[in-house]
Amino acid sequence: MKKSTLAVALLILSAHAAEAQFLQARFVTSAYAWQQHDTLGSSSNHLYGFQTAQFSITQNDFTLSTYLQGWNDFAGPLKNDPKIRWYNLYLKWRNIADVGELTVGRQPVFAGVGIGTIDGAKASINLFEKKVRALGYYGALPPPGLKGELVSDPGKNSMFGAQVTAWPLDLGQVSLSYMNRQIQPESYTALRRDSLFNPTLVEIRPSASIEELVSLDLSGEYKFFYGYLRYDHDVKFETMSRFQFFSRVKPMERVGITAEYLQREPRISYNSIFSVFTYNSLKEYEVGLEYEPHFLADIQVFSKYGEVSFGDETSTHMTFGFNSKYVSASATSMFGYNGKINAASVNAGYPLLDRRLTPTASFTYGYYKLNRYQAKRDVALSGSLGIVYRPMPLLSVDTQLQWIQNKIYSNDVRFFLRASFFLNEKLNVF
Secondary structure, three states: OHHHHHHHHHHHHHOOOOOOEEEEEEEEEEEEEEEEEEOOOOEEEEEEEEEEEEEEEEEOOEEEEEEEEEEEEOOOOOEOOOEEEEEEEEEEEEEEOOOEEEEEEEEEEEEOOEEEEEEEEEEEEEEOOOOEEEEEEEEEOOOHHHOOOOOOOHHHOEEEEEEEEEEEEOOEEEEEEEEEEEEOOOOEEEEEEOOOOOEEEEEEOOOOEEEEEEEEEEEEEEOOEEEEEEEEEEOOOOEEEEEEEEEEEEEEOOEEEEEEEEEEOOOOOEOOHHHHOOOOOEEEEEEEEEEOOOOOOOOEEEEEEEEEEEOOEEEEEEEEEEEOOOEEEEEEEEEEOOEEEEEEEEEEEOOEOOOOEEEEEEEEEEEEEOOOOOOOOEEEEEEEEEEEEEEEOOEEEEEEEEEEEOOOEEEEEEEEEEEEEEEEEEEOOO
């Protein structure tokens, strides 16, 4: 896949030798080290290293892009077993006849109900003066671990679908989408007993799991009101998969009221053994109030109340807090079938030296029990101190020291370091 995509890209780019190319690249090097001491007296050390690279080279209407990440554990149980993940590698052709676009290669898909990564093609076209956009895609699913290769049986591990989005009015949009995904697990061998109860090596060939969904999205905004509505339908099970509604109303300039309702069925693939089990719907609603006081500049106070029901059980949560330019804080209380917790958190950051240096700090306190029958509550603490250093727009260095203490870990200290470099150059290679 990588060789063929690169070859096609070089041929297309070389056909436009009179034009310059624009190269954009971002390199991110990070390390994550921590030491854990649990409450049983054992300890462990870990050191993760990550190297991320993003490239895109553009010439006229063609862009070749890739995003990959290398990972290695230098001190833990997976020591010196590096992995490379190819998140994407694709060639995009824009402005086809001034209405179309085509993308070929490993690429992300965000098309309503169709979300994922494919090794294939995606095409779109704009109609009626860009008031209607139609998109379609088809491709094989990437192998586990996002390896830089195709799956062994692309025909049985694939995803395809389409989305039509329309803007009938300037107030909002409507979208209708369809997705079909098929996953064929690899066969394996296992010991099974024959009719005489003798162990025999048998090849197990799992059946393919299939998902087929249709979704309708509606969103609109008019004066002080914004609304969003979504409905997903499972074609195979012939039932609703998801229903969601969200709205925000601003009756006054500094006051906002939000309301959200969500109902979801478990995402179970057709032909899966889990489809024969009895399961319950998840229903959730939440209402919120946002207020910006006249006498406090750049501060927003908010509160939220909601409930989550799972079958006959219900859990309630309440949140109060504020956001400001440099500090945010919140207090949360949750209680019900999933236990009880009271927690408070504070986050702060203040830029110095013309925003080149920004110290950050956070602290969280939690007081909880995991079920209603637990007599005594447990305490969980966490905190962090960090510095963000940006000596120039193209370079940034982030460091953070994290600390955790709870019922499982008596002491957990972690250190995070990341350096990011951005490059934007004009080239004349071809």
